[in-house]
Amino acid sequence: MTSTADLAIAQGPDDQERFDELIAHEQRIEPRDWMPEAYRKTLIRQISQHAHSEIIGMQPEGNWITRAPSLKRKAILMAKVQDEAGHGLYLYSAAQTLGITREEMMQQLISGKAKYSSIFNYPTPTWADMGAIGWLVDGAAICNQVPLCRASYGPYGRAMVRICKEESFHQRQGFEILLTLMQGTAEQREMAQDAVNRWYWPSLAMFGPPDDQSPNSAQSMAWKIKRFSNDELRQRFVGMLVPQAEILGVTLPDPELRWDEEAGRWHMGEIDWDEFYEVLRGNGPCNAERLERRRTAHEEGAWVREAAAEYARRRARRAEAA
Ligand code: FAQ
Secondary structure (H helix, E strand, O other): OOOHHHHOOOOOOOHHHHHHHHHHOOOOEOOOOOOOHHHHHHHHHHHHHHHHHHHHOHHHHHOOHHHOOOHHHHHHHHHHHHHHHHHHHHHHHHHHOOOOOHHHHHHHHHOOOOOOOHHHHOOOOOOHHHHHHHHHHHHHHHHHHOHHHHOOEHHHHHHHHHHHHHHHHHHHHHHHHHHHHHOOOHHHHHHHHHHHHHHHHHHHHOOOOOHHHOOOHHHHHHOOOOOOOHHHHHHHHHHHHHHHHHHHOOOOOOOOOEEEOOOOEEEOOOOOHHHHHHHHHHHOOOHHHHHHHHHHHHHHOHHHHHHHHHHHHHHHHHHHHO
16 A cells, blocks of 8 residues: 555655746646645645545435435435545545555544534434535535635646536535425425524534634645635625525525625624534534444445455456466
């Protein structure tokens, strides 16, 4: 197995200069290029957290596959959850080009050491949650991830292009679920509004801490991994939601929300950052359940990994003998 140490390319005299030039000229850094160790580490951190988020993110929606209200809804939801598995796999592959193995990343996740997005530690008690996740969570994911298509690291940026295309379908399917509910009975409208109330604030927190408390942003922006700050993206997201909420007929649960003409930005109520950090510490409503399910799935899938490895070994032996 290749480890990070094996991949680190010894630094030559002009390497830092060449790296800086590539970044300055909007060129891409590729796996075989020399890169500063901190750049490699930052990418492994962000891409693996992102991959883990997609894989853990299958669970809140997976919860509704058996209970979707029609065959068509079930087929759509299954396809969406499968897309998320695919996103996880592209991202793990992108991280592997930096010299970390899949096994290492999986161990970090199931041991509870790795972070994944705070948003996936909230429960999904009603069907309307499928709508709210698509509209708000995938909506936030798109705002955050479209700029990542231009990330300076080639394999990450390229993976993001396909992911964003799929996320934009996901967002529309969530919007459509909510629209259908909002055109239904009073009970269905109430269910949709309740889901929006529960997912709105956690979806704003997805963008990460405010800029003045975001330790990684300045360096990641200088390296052109991140293109916009956490607060800038949060602003864009709210700007996208406001007209859509109007079409849906739902109320965004922030009485302070208004466009501040003078400042040229949305004025919003305060996000509950204590809650955010509690979720990051593992104390959100579903952290333990999500990790436990992931561990069980990993253990139960051991025979599939063993069978695939054995099959690959046999094919290689046969090819050698031929
Ligand atoms: N949850 O200094 P910053 C999806 C951590 S995929 C947990 O601002 P950075 C698709 C952060 O890691 C959703 N931790 O960090 C889908 C750092 O800790 P560390 C995932 C968070 O990296 C939809 C510390 O706080 N998307 O939704 C969170 O510059 C529906 C300080 O923060 C991505 O991963 C959080 N929300 O900016 C699937 C996108 N926010 O590592 C299923 C790629 C911050 O130093 C269903 N990632 N932290 O120990 C990014 O763009 C960035 O990593 C940010 C954070 C913006 C998330």
